[in-house]
Amino acid sequence: MHIVLQVINPPYSYEDMDSAIKIADAALKKGHKVSIFLFADSVLSVNTKVKPIRIDRNIPNLLKDLADRGAEIHICGLCFEYRGLDIEAATPGAELSGVPEMATLLATADRYVNFAV
Amino acid sequence: MHIVLQVINPPYSYEDMDSAIKIADAALKKGHKVSIFLFADSVLSVNTKVKPIRIDRNIPNLLKDLADRGAEIHICGLCFEYRGLDIEAATPGAELSGVPEMATLLATADRYVNFAV
Amino acid sequence: MKKVLFAVYQSPVGSIWVNEVFRCVFGMYAEDIEPAVLLVRDAVIALNKETKPEHLGLLPLSTTFKYIERYETKVYAVKECLDWRKINEEDIDPRWHAELISEKDLPKLLHEYDTVLWF
Amino acid sequence: MKKVLFAVYQSPVGSIWVNEVFRCVFGMYAEDIEPAVLLVRDAVIALNKETKPEHLGLLPLSTTFKYIERYETKVYAVKECLDWRKINEEDIDPRWHAELISEKDLPKLLHEYDTVLWF
């Protein structure tokens, strides 16, 4: 089954990205195909230039781990530009997408889970 | 009178940065000293790499205009690092600060207005 | 054909979600999707002719009208939420082509869609 | 001496504001400021010994304890909010050195400070 998880809120300030990562991990373990769609402020999650304090989690690294295990990471391109982020610094495996890819995921995936904002 | 305006929410998604800019503008016109303290996700406001669509406002430019007119723009440094932003790309006039500068502003400014999150 | 409802409950002035939802919806027609928009709670003030985020320098809502007409996008709004915010039927800009529904019909409407995304 | 109250009403698990507020408060002692923290609504669960954001991989709350003791930071929490969330006095970690107040005393408390910052 293909499961999409869409996040909107910024990482670190709120829990959505963490919940999505944990559900993605469980879905991958069960053999599902997983896509994560990062919309609005959640696009900050792929910025590998983040410097969290030592005892904190590194969210771009957690996403890289999911990508290494086959998860697709979609970044809303316009949202990325609105925050002035650099695709060169994005988590390896994350790809600039947009509304066309969101539409394809909504049309073709089996489940589309949104974290409301 | 020295008036501080503190913003926490991300720009473009919510109105806080816009309200703070308008109040700062009115305060400068009345001859006050103005400082803006950018905390948490609001630090995105100084990223000059943002590419808003043509009909939208450019928030880093609006902040530069305030800085040119004498407003201090303080960026919470740890918040900036947590979002992986680049100080080289920050609005001219904006400065990396932190909790010590927040404390100085709270101790010495006449008014400290917060936009609750 | 997948049925997808973009549901907004937050203010169209002071948050970006009504703008973002319409940007998404207009991209759905490239796929085998039947999209719709639901405006509820503060989001319903988008329908008022006098509502102008651009007065604050924010993105306008009126850019959506030509696409709503081109795609015949279905826009629902909850009547009780309009009443509570003092918006009468004659205040509503006809270019939204909005269908007013009663709040009691919301559970049925939400269950008609394969995916409901809340903003 | 300026009196500054950092007031948090949001959950310490799922939002970063309790952590951020304590980080700010401990920086206030470098200046002529008397800071305090108020926990109200969901923020009060921070006091429960069993509350552990680190269970989800989030930043822990326990790193605050040594600074609260070093600076003798004043921490207020609202009794009714603890009750509503089923937290008894014996559930509270003593290292918070929290003073429980009644919700009816909040207006007076808030007016005692020069600046109240809500998170």
Add this chain to the structure above:
Amino acid sequence: MSLIMVKFSPNGKMLNSLLFDAAMAGDDLLLIQDGVFYAVAKPELLDELKERGVNVYACKDDLIARGYDPSTVNANVVDYEGIVDLIEKNPKIIS
């Protein structure tokens, strides 16, 4: 006395009830951003605040942008200069 700033909608986050309960006689309470919905849809709450001696203000431009005629609402209407006046007037701020 204190300036209290209310920026969330009656349908937004739950901070507002704490702020309304906190307001005391002589305080200035500013409705800004989605807080201006109170000036349109909650006249009885604002009347109760006024009876308590609280001065209630609403941000003019936030009302206009949301489609409301500032002359028809149940609060004193202030522009951004008026908001700066309120900030000047009140040495204490709850926001």
Add this chain to the structure above:
Amino acid sequence: MSLIMVKFSPNGKMLNSLLFDAAMAGDDLLLIQDGVFYAVAKPELLDELKERGVNVYACKDDLIARGYDPSTVNANVVDYEGIVDLIEKNPKIIS
């Protein structure tokens, strides 16, 4: 039937009431993040949902992190694998 996901606290944003009102017999309603406060502090609301034929679930790890013993709450407790089961089970999702 639908999976309905509730992630805000009873003291958080006002989306929740719309979601609870929307829940119908046969739906699965998942309390996640601060939504788990309902399983602790709003037993009467959850009882009313169950009477309507709604299956109520709460995220185990969100309960534990917030200091609550999952065995004491008024809902079916699910771990992240259980959440994936709910996603698999329900072709329709309201979230």
